[in-house]
Amino acid sequence: MERLREHLGVGRWLLYGRSWGSTLMLAYTEAHPARVSGMVIVAVTMTRRSEIDWLYRGVGRFFPKQWQRFRECVPAPERDGDLLAAYARLMSDPDTAVRAKAAHDWTAWDDAVISLKVNGKPNAYSDRPPAALLAFARICAHYFSNAAWLEEGVLLRDAHKLAGIPGVLIHDRFDLGAPLENSWQLAQVWPNARLVVVDDSGHTGSTTMAKAISTALDGFAS
Structure with missing residues (x-):
């Protein structure tokens, strides 16, 4: 710069x-x-952290079914803990299939959050090529699970x-x-x-x- x-x-x-x-x-x-x-x-x-908690937990009151799925896509022992940290670990897994599924599950929740928009585009987050989808979700999980170190x-x-x-x-x-x-x-x-x-x-x-x-x-x- x-x-x-x-x-x-x-x-x-x-x-x-x-x-x-x-x-x-x-x-x-x-x-x-x-x-x-x-x-x-x-x-x-x-x-x-209050904003992050709202986006990945609080707003689930409007989408209880989708949020339950978001929660249940991480291993059972981690579902009552830090979901974002759990997703961050999944998206760093050596297994490409594990990483891809975690990225899909993450963006499926993002799509749910914007699904009530009258002028919205369906699947706005998940409609990306696989590599771009993983990059997007992995960056989000990495920074949000650490509150951007702020x-x-x-x-x-x-x-x-x-x-x-x-x-x-x-x-x-x-x-x-x-x-x-x-x-x-x-x-x-x-x-x-x-x-x-x-x-x-x-x-x-x-x-x-x-x-x-x-x-x-x-x-x-x-």
Whole structure:
């Protein structure tokens, strides 16, 4: 990154990202606020343990059958413990069949979480080539089982470091996986952030969401 900055002669960056990418954006900007000119963040996710617990346990109250299957796809002794750590181990197994099944089971749960979306795409997570599917699920399990190695709540706690940096937070009202509360909480402590709520979609977005993103980015361009 530093070599790229030197090559381009650019001192500050406009950052854009969504979902778990917002964790990376916030961590980077809070550590290096002078290097960022603005941010457009979609579906804010700060990788707090409370968020992870909601996504892989709490939201199961809406999908009890699918969550039971997600739970029962790990070995019985681990079902009442850390499910994400169990999946992470399965996706690192020497047996390719074990890894492939774990990745399929993981993304089947992800698909269930977004299945209530009116404008959603069926099987949005699992509809990937096998290698890409395993890579996606393995990265998610690895980072989420370790809460991204972040102190609990640190990104929200240190959001005061974003003062002076303009931001647009765009969030779907019907996002079950990353609830709107995430963006709302961040907007309360980031004085230069504007919250845009999209009322017709969930975590994977919609045409309305795409237009809101385009408008936000155009605003920075002008």
